Amino acid sequence: MYKAETQSTSSVDIIKVINPANGQKIGTVPRSTVEDVNTAVLKAKINFTKWSKTTPGERSLLLHRLADIVARKAAEFAQIETLQTGKPIRFSTEFDVAGTIDNIRFFAGAARNLEGKAAAEYSSDHTSFIRREPIGVIGSIAPWNYPLQMAAWKILPAIAAGNTIVLKPASNTPLTAIMFAEACLEAGIPDGVVNVVCGPGGEIGAALISHPDVKMVSLTGDTDTGKKVMESASKTVKRTHLELGGKAPFLVFDDAGLEAAIQGAVAGALINSGQDCTAATRALVQRPLYDRFVEGVVSIMEKIKLGDPMDPSTDIGPLVSFKQQERVNGFVRRAEAEGCQILCGGNKGKGALKKGAYFEPTVITKATPESEIFQKEIFGPVLLVLPFTYEQEGIDLANHVDFGLAASVWTSDITRAMNAVRSIHAGTVWVNDHIPIVSEMPHGGIKQSGFGKDMSGYSFDEYTAIKHVMIELTGQREKDWHRVIFKNKLS
Numbered sequence: 065m066y067k068a069e070t071q072s073t074s075s076v077d078i079i080k081v082i083n084p085a086n087g088q089k090i091g092t093v094p095r096s097t098v099e100d101v102n103t104a105v106l107k108a109k110i111n112f113t114k115w116s117k118t119t120p121g122e123r124s125l126l127l128h129r130l131a132d133i134v135a136r137k138a139a140e141f142a143q144i145e146t147l148q149t150g151k152p153i154r155f156s157t158e159f160d161v162a163g164t165i166d167n168i169r170f171f172a173g174a175a176r177n178l179e180g181k182a183a184a185e186y187s188s189d190h191t192s193f194i195r196r197e198p199i200g201v202i203g204s205i206a207p208w209n210y211p212l213q214m215a216a217w218k219i220l221p222a223i224a225a226g227n228t229i230v231l232k233p234a235s236n237t238p239l240t241a242i243m244f245a246e247a248c249l250e251a252g253i254p255d256g257v258v259n260v261v262c263g264p265g266g267e268i269g270a271a272l273i274s275h276p277d278v279k280m281v282s283l284t285g286d287t288d289t290g291k292k293v294m295e296s297a298s299k300t301v302k303r304t305h306l307e308l309g310g311k312a313p314f315l316v317f318d319d320a321g322l323e324a325a326i327q328g329a330v331a332g333a334l335i336n337s338g339q340d341c342t343a344a345t346r347a348l349v350q351r352p353l354y355d356r357f358v359e360g361v362v363s364i365m366e367k368i369k370l371g372d373p374m375d376p377s378t379d380i381g382p383l384v385s386f387k388q389q390e391r392v393n394g395f396v397r398r399a400e401a402e403g404c405q406i407l408c409g410g411n412k413g414k415g416a417l418k419k420g421a422y423f424e425p426t427v428i429t430k431a432t433p434e435s436e437i438f439q440k441e442i443f444g445p446v447l448l449v450l451p452f453t454y455e456q457e458g459i460d461l462a463n464h465v466d467f468g469l470a471a472s473v474w475t476s477d478i479t480r481a482m483n484a485v486r487s488i489h490a491g492t493v494w495v496n497d498h499i500p501i502v503s504e505m506p507h508g509g510i511k512q513s514g515f516g517k518d519m520s521g522y523s524f525d526e527y528t529a530i531k532h533v534m535i536e537l538t539g540q541r542e543k544d545w546h547r548v549i550f551k552n553k554l555s
């Protein structure tokens with residue numbers, strides 16, 4: 065049983081963390097109060113003065129130490145991540161934990177590469193230069209689908225740039241975020257630089273984002289939560305960074321490598337049991353390939369092994385919670401009632417899987433572009449497949465949602481690929497693949513998928529403010545430009 069402490073807590077209440085594979089309690093964390101939020105923000109504010117004055121080299125060294133600690137504890141991180149989310153241990157180990165370690169190492173290097181533009185005389189009497197400065201206390205809110213990675217994506221660029229942070233993980237998956245904050249302390253990052261509070265979004269999250277001493281809010285979560293964050297932030301004109309929902313198209317043209325597209329669609333749709341904001345959710349396939357594509361996808365989906373996430377041979381585990389299982393089931397039942405055809409799966413796990421929040425890999429067709437299943441984010445192992453005839457029709461269908469986070473294009477024609485890349489509205493477009501991410505490249509959306517970037521050097525644009533410094537060069541009392549104010553010379 066994992067018993068975690070948040071860094072500041074006056075609370076006597078606890079949050080129970082449940083293993084979605086069997087419904088059993090695996091740990092507890094203190095449920096923070098609004099008073100705890102205030103204490104954490106105060107600690108972050110006090111520590112900002114000192115932390116923001118550390119050199120990039122000092123911050124880099126601490127981040128390298130953090131990477132070593134997380135690498136040393138990789139197996140423990142992976143195990144707890146799997147227990148609280150239900151994701152297969154192979155996935156936690158090779159994707160979540162390995163990705164986090166790489167991310168820490170990236171930001172350890174990037175901390176030393178924060179730069180502004182070259183100093184120059186843009187007016188002949190002045191030298192101008194740019195300072196890139198940390199913003200202050202960052203309030204960050206994370207979701208449950210990648211608890212460790214999301215904590216890392218929020219904490220690393222913030223502190224690498226000299227900010228301090230108060231993070232609120234999702235209430236059902238707080239354990240690895242707390243372990244990560246503990247690892248920060250062990251690495252020597254001063255107490256108060258990284259702070260964690262836990263509790264319901266509507267109360268604890270809301271208290272954090274509305275706190276007057278929080279200078280920026282970064283949320284990864286649902287688009288509706290993003291709207292609430294923007295509304296709250298508008299009261300004090302806070303900077304916001306929103307990584308929200310997605311409904312990624314998987315666009316297959318008639319010259320695509322069929323076998324690769326089939327396998328790519330299954331992997332892209334089932335990653336993290338489909339609880340991935342960039343997951344392939346809408347496979348749009350040009351007619352000559354459509355029937356064979358659907359047949360191939362269904363055939364692989366039916367062979368996917370659902371099971372115990374701790375078993376290394378399991379392909380996909382349960383959804384994160386029974387609540388999420390109900391939500392996914394609701395989408396599928398409503399699609400069915402509206403006349404969509406379920407080609408495989410479509411149900412909660414059967415037999416021994418009934419004890420967990422399992423949902424079968426599902427392929428659905430015959431939906432209209434206006435339907436709920438086409439438009440809304442399901443966040444489950446559900447792939448919609450639809451045919452199209454003309455190239456432009458495929459692109460129009462791909463763009464026909466409010467989201468714009470990620471998309472993929474499958475073709476062997478570079479001209480076609482480049483035209484589709486240009487026409488698709490999304491923050492990331494893959495060609496002949498779907499899902500891979502790298503620490504050096506930005507992740508973030510457009511449209512109602514939000515704005516701002518995680519990972520990469522671009523994330524520093526969110527976590528730093530640009531200051532223009534202008535230095536007068538003549539030393540004269542009467543500047544040349546004073547002519548526009550004073551009609552007569554004063555001396």
Ligand code: NAD
Binds near residue numbers: 207273285287308441
């Ligand atoms: P959610 O919006 O319900 O919750 C996310 C976080 O926000 C949680 O910590 C929650 O407690 C908090 N929260 C909820 N209401 C709040 C409020 N009023 N004020 C402050 N905080 C509040 O989302 P979720 O269900 O945990 O996560 C799934 C969503 O996250 C999906 O929509 C998914 O697409 C999105 N997501 C996006 C990305 C991305 O990079 N764009 C990555 C992962 C997940």
